[in-house]
Amino acid sequence: MSDMTKPKPxxxxxxxxxxRTPNNYTTTGFRVSDELWAVxxxxxxxxxNTHRFGGGRPRVPDRRCAxxxxxxxxxxCQWEGLxxxxxxxxxxxxxxFQHWVEAGVFLKFxxxxxxxxxxxxxxxxxxxxxxxxxxxxPLGGEKNRMEPHRPQQTGGETQSAHGRxxxxxxxxx
Numbered sequence: 001m002s003d004m005t006k007p008k009p010x011x012x013x014x015x016x017x018x019x020r021t022p023n024n025y026t027t028t029g030f031r032v033s034d035e036l037w038a039v040x041x042x043x044x045x046x047x048x049n050t051h052r053f054g055g056g057r058p059r060v061p062d063r064r065c066a067x068x069x070x071x072x073x074x075x076x077c078q079w080e081g082l083x084x085x086x087x088x089x090x091x092x093x094x095x096x097f098q099h100w101v102e103a104g105v106f107l108k109f110x111x112x113x114x115x116x117x118x119x120x121x122x123x124x125x126x127x128x129x130x131x132x133x134x135x136x137x138p139l140g141g142e143k144n145r146m147e148p149h150r151p152q153q154t155g156g157e158t159q160s161a162h163g164r165x166x167x168x169x170x171x172x173x
Contacts (some may be wrong), residue, residue: 030071037063039116043108044100060092068093069100 032040044062068088074080082090102107117123 019127030068030074032063032070037066039112040066043105043112045103045105060088060096064088065093065096069097072097095111 041062047059049056049059065088068082069086070086071077071085072082072093075081079090079094082088082093083163086091114123
């Protein structure tokens with residue numbers, strides 16, 4: 001066999017000096033930073049062990065649940081989608097979310113965020129205003145009134161914005 005057809009030997013494998021980082025590239029960008037967690041963690045309610053003998057499974061850390069909850073809130077995915085990530089089980093995250101909502105945690109998060117922003121950048125509270133109406137609309141009508149008749153509109157047709165009738169294409173019997 002000539003030197004041209006002879007396969008070249010593979011270089012020796014170099015052993016890694018450090019372990020691989022367990023990153024899930026889908027969820028890494030949605031994790032709470034250490035600086036933000038230092039602000040948020042004190043606002044969480046204390047965990048109470050409700051197991052009748054004081055045992056049970058170890059509690060999933062609040063930080064992992066917060067990462068999972070914020071992942072769902074920021075991406076808009078369903079809770080079921082958490083099972084495809086390495087963040088937290090959907091049932092655990094949803095239970096913790098409901099517990100935190102009842103405890104007012106997210107209102108506290110928002111208040112802490114506004115206070116931090118005011119400290120860092122400053123909020124000019126003088127120009128802010130609130131708008132709202134506390135009275136009934138003057139021409140609103142009664143609550144349970146009849147619907148108005150629309151003579152141009154018949155079944156199977158809708159009225160378009162430019163006034164022409166559009167047929168849905170289905171046959172009526």
